[in-house]
Amino acid sequence: MSDVPLGSMARLRRLAFKQGGGGDAILSFGVRIGGSLVTFLSQLLIARWMGLAEFGIFSNAWVWVTLAGTLAQLGMASSTTRFAAGALERQDLAGVKGIVIFSQLAVFAISLLTTGVIAALVSLPALALTGGQKEALLIGCLCIPLFAQVDIGKGIARADGPAWLAYLPSFMLRPVLFLATLGAFHALGLPINAPAAVWAMLVALLLTWAVQWGVIRHHLGPALQGPPRYEPRAWLGGSWAIVAVDGYFMLVTSIDVMLVNAISGPEAGGAFYAASRLAALVSYVMFAISAISSAQLARLHAAGRHDELTALVKKFVVWSFWPTLLAALLMAAGAPLALGLFGPDFVSASPLLTILLIGLVVQAAAGPTKFLLLMTGEQNHLALALCGCAVLAVILDFVLIVQFGPMGAAVGTTITICVATTAMVWLVRRRLGFWSIIGAR
Template identity: 35%
Template structure:
């Protein structure tokens, strides 16, 4: 009778040891765990939302919405010019040096700079859409352009909160509140008999992004307020740090979404919808990588700034373990439940089941490398990582152009997964050569 109590006591002690304490590793574990739990909640909401949207809208309109939303994700990731990623490097430096004026100046001035640049990009994109988009896609793409500056503003605030290890403030607005708002409003519209199409959903996305940005801005401003501190603005230094990170992250974003962009030219919207559903389902795997990257980036920067090579190496290998094994477990679970989950989108969506193991293979190759992108970026090797990402993007584009016209969605997923595997191997080799860290 005493054995179960003893087991529970030991288990509880281990859990408390794992997540308690003020050490760097404990803080990173808490950040990664909190981030993963929030992203897991986002995955559940997103699955319910995407299933209902696919059934309410039909495969054709859902495919149009998916295509337009990819442009929001791509435009939002690029139009912020890397300032959100730069926060992971700049804020630890400012905190380590006690430069509160620089810290507050970047939070205010960096946000204004990111919004200004993204608004200019959005206007230019809207002009091109108005002139060249077909009638079916024109309004959804114009609404997607309107979403981009708000997406960038939320992304920048997320970067600030991540650098301070404020996981809830970083992720709750965009990953829980925003999809929940869309779900509630879209459910009400569907119950009232409204016709839900791509334009309506993009309009709801814009409104929900705007509301979430405002609430996040108010909360973040309250945490960062410091009386008597003179803000210091250094936009040239910010951009100098941000541009290489933009290249590295931008090439990866393009690599991630180029398959959908190529598919729009060669396959019907209904096939894009099925591919998008399969990719959304398997993207749960990437939440683990996202959580570990969120917890590790600022810590990598701190160790690099302090010149602590031993702790940097040990932490990088630890983060790789945090990424690989949970990703493998999630992949197996998703593959086991993949067919019924795809059926929820609609009976036609089960034809995309064969894509799931192909998508999983690419994501597992990336997980096996660990968070190498933030490691290289925070250690000053972002230009070399960006060069590898550029070559991977070129390879992915060529392979998609060769395979998609002949094999459709199957060709797209083979091209992207193979490229991810090759890029991950090249980044691991770069970490070993430039930083002297053996990850595998």
């Protein structure tokens, strides 16, 4: 890539980061940590402003947005990284422009259709939703196309350039704008309830999308000149399996919140959502490793450099596991204190937080296995395995929530993560010939 004339983004990568990607990982981690702190602060504020029930309504609406927005991307938020990185490697600028335009238009059309379907379902009298629940979900429907477009932009930016810059808009700018908008509502004396919080998120997504595409056009300008070339069958053919993969990962972090809200009520849903967001804090090291891994793994695999690929994966596994384990132990020890920041009613979710942390530690022990399988052309096998795990997640969560309430949701989610991680590690061993697990030779 040293001779690719892609402007300042490529030069920034060459000058700032070495082959191992350590600097990129550190900056990606910093972006994620900074964004998570702002997100955490905003969640603390709205939980205290709104109370447990309204916080549960907001969290339910937001997980619907994230799940629908992810599925509406047709897997292209991940596949654009692979296809655009390959096209850049070949100096195929027409292909780069084609995938950029096609991914935006295709995802926008599907997300609009998804928005209409969900809005129609929410309006059904049979669901017996309260006024606040229905209003929050309908406003959330407006967020779905913007959420999908921001994720597509992240995938395109990740194909060439430092991962931290690709993740900066969605993981740093969006929560900052969300908190600023909520603060403005509060300063104006407007009621801070679930619908108001979703309106604030809509404003944040719109501004984030505008800034993100301005940055992409600036840095990828030379690659977007000239006529585009479209290969929709190849792009969609390489993306369908990623729909299942992305759908699984969003489902396993969403279905528990949705079912707890539906079965146990908004109060239980709000407490469970707070525990799940705190548990997610320990996965930031894993996120930073995954952020820099996709393009590197794709290039090594495309070049046939299997030994280097194996060594890099094993390095990523070590980087993922030990910091995650330490963070999980600290979080479990301070669970009551951390949940108490949301309000006294949230402390009862401490056992849920501890159980959820177990699954994340197991997941970190395998490193960026999902990205490894996606970037090496094993997405079909991965999709089949994770489809089974998605079915397991729905069945386990439903049965266990009916029997044990939110505790059943935490146990079901953790079991599903452990089963899925085991399946991915086995697939790497079977298809690529090595064990992607901590401690394996």
